[in-house]
Amino acid sequence: MPQGERRGTGVDLYDFTYDGTVSDRSLSGGLGQLTDGVEGHHNFRLDPDGWGHKGYEWVGWRNDSTDRPGSNAGFVEILFEFERVRNFTAVRFHANNMFSKDVRVFRRAVLWFSVNGVIYRDQTAVVFDYMRDTLIEFARNVIITVPNHVARFVKAQLYFDARWLMISEVRFESSTSRLFCF
Secondary structure, rough: EEOOOEOOHHHHHOOOOOOEEEOOOEEEOOOOOHHHOOOOOOOOOOOOOOEEEOOOOOOOEEEOOOOOOOOOOOOEEEEEEEEEEEEEEEEEEOOOOHHHHHHOOOOOOEEEEEOOOOOHHHOOEEEEEEEOOOOOOOOOOEEEEEEEOOOOOEEEEEOOOOOEEEEEEEEEEEOOOOOOOO
16 A cells, blocks of 8 residues: 655644555555554544544545555555465444545545456446535544455555545454465
């Protein structure tokens, strides 16, 4: 996935804890803040837990950043690789919706599934359109059901609905699969 970005002078929306490879503003081969179990606070401009960075729990991308790896046609792409083939039933994204500060939940998510990481079939992709919330600015879990999608790789394309897209946690509901691949 692309590394997060700086928002103004005081808010860094980077993945500070990523333990994999960081090259050319791209993250690969590791885990970080999106899978640490910590959900971000509603107001990303505060540091209520004393992490030392405003917005620490959030990884965020700006829609008009075209020079970053993984930026394509108004979406951010994140690839998740699992140790073994799993049977997925849902994916949860904890997203910020502070629209008064030009941050919204993604307008669309497209989830692609693959056993080998090479072939992603169009007919198995899950397209989820999120209904824009213009009343409540609280962060929320967006749950996308993906019943019986067997894969080892999950590619998420999250489409912008504002200038900023911010995610603090991604959780997968799944079980190990008995599918054997040769």
